[in-house]
Amino acid sequence: MASIELKGLVKEYGKTRAVHGIDLKIEDGEFVVFVGPSGCGKSTTLRMIAGLEDISGGQLLIGDEVVNQREPKQRNIAMVFQNYAIYPHMTVGQNIGFGLYTSKLTKEEKQKRIAETGKILGLEKLLDRRPAALSGGQRQRVAIGRAMVRDPVAFLFDEPLSNLDAQLRSQMRMEIKSLHRRLGTTIVYVTHDQVEAMTMADKIVVMKDGHILQVGTPTDLYENPQDVFTARFIGSPSMNMVAGTVASGVLNVEGAAISGLTLPAEANKVLVGIRPHDLVVTEDVGGSGLSARGEVEAVEPLGSETLVHVKLGDSLIIATAPGRVVPAVGSTVSIKAEAGSLYLFDAATEKALGRA
Structure with missing residues (x-):
């Protein structure tokens, strides 16, 4: 196992800079998830760690050694791809053992390692089958097994669950997390799905336009986002964002004046973020905080709760109601x-100002 450190890492394609000198320390045994929209640089960063993309600037260290010029096979890391990349003409056992093809292990040692890997992944009864006879989740386990069997110092996952249906994605998330607990190997995982990031990561790295915006635990990013992008990207449904002003200690939001809050003195024009689960449909509108009335535009009954889309001034926001309470549209x-x-958040810079 090993730590991974990025020092001013840069990736350029001609005159276009895709990754802008990012710095990050991934501790030995840590499960780190890069998250962000398509084109933000997360997969490019992963491929630089793997050695599949040349590094344009900065340093990449694995286990305290600079590996910028090392070939992928010399870095002792294993990558699991989105499309599984398993061979249809080989059995499950042959696919898992493919990474041992050039190793100096004896045939018996290779078979033992394949059997052990298959058992860990629940594939021991499927080693003689071809991939065509497997489910999507089983194929993904084969791809993970092929990475595991080499005993790498780190695993790299590039959106490995995006081809699976919702129920299978949920199951595989837990399996990969459980596998990490058993193996203790460093994992770097890339996804655009914030639910995957929140449920799996020890540490989340939020990227946008080739920059790292914020790094922290799932709870820290959810509770203390440092900018509007992170606030809206982390959490489902996305955080509501409404324009407001602060004047003389009073917050004004869509015609509602709210006093008695602890407000930043330097603020004037602000963006007010409210998570849908903190904004409830209720008849009790007294006390401190934000209270308002609006017209229901749409409802989404989810069983345990109902998401209520409410028109508030010029803004359309999402509130929640108990599952059996389904307000009528209109x-x-x-x-x-x-x-x-x-x-x-500051309306101009979109940087966090604090809670109110």
């Missing part, structure tokens, strides 16, 4: 967010 409802649940 009706007017009261919504409330308690003091302490409002996130304030």
Whole structure:
């Protein structure tokens, strides 16, 4: 096992810079997830770590050694791809053992390692089957097994679950997390799905336009986003964002004046972030915090709760109601967010100002 460190890492394609000098330390045994929209540089960064992309600037260290010029096979890391990349003409056992083809292990040692890997992944009864006879989840396990059998110092996953259906993705998330607990190997995982990031990561790296915006635990990023992009990207449904102003200690949001809050003195024009689960449909609109009324534009009953899309001034926001409460579209409802649940961001820089 080994730590991985990025020091001013840069990737350029001609005159276009895809990754802008990023710095990051991934500790030995840590599960780190890079998350962000398509084109943000997360997969490019992963491929530089793997050695599949040349590094244009900066340094990449694996286990305290600079590996910029090392070939992929010399880095002792294993990559699991989105499309599995397993061979249809080989059996499960042959696919898992493919990475041992050039090793100096004896045939018996190779077979033992394949059997052990198959058992860990629950594939021991499928080693003689061809991939065509497997489910999507089983094929993904074969791809992971082929990476595992080499005993690498780190695993790299490039959106490995995107081809699976929702139920299977949920199952595989837990399997990969459980595998990490058993093996303790460093994992670097790339996804555009923030649910995957939140449920799997020890540490999340949020990227946008080739820059790292914020690094932290899932809870830290959810509770303390440092900018509007991170606030809206982390959390499902996405955080509501409404324009507001601060004047003389009073926050004004879509015609509602809210006093008694702890507000940043330097703020004027702000963006007010409210998570849908903190904004509830209720008849109790007294006390501190944000209280308002708006027209219901749409509802999404989810069983345990209902997402209620409410027109508030010029903004369309999402509130929640108990599962059996489904307001009629076109009706007017009261919504409330308690003091302490409002996130304030500077309207110009979109940087966090604090909670109110």
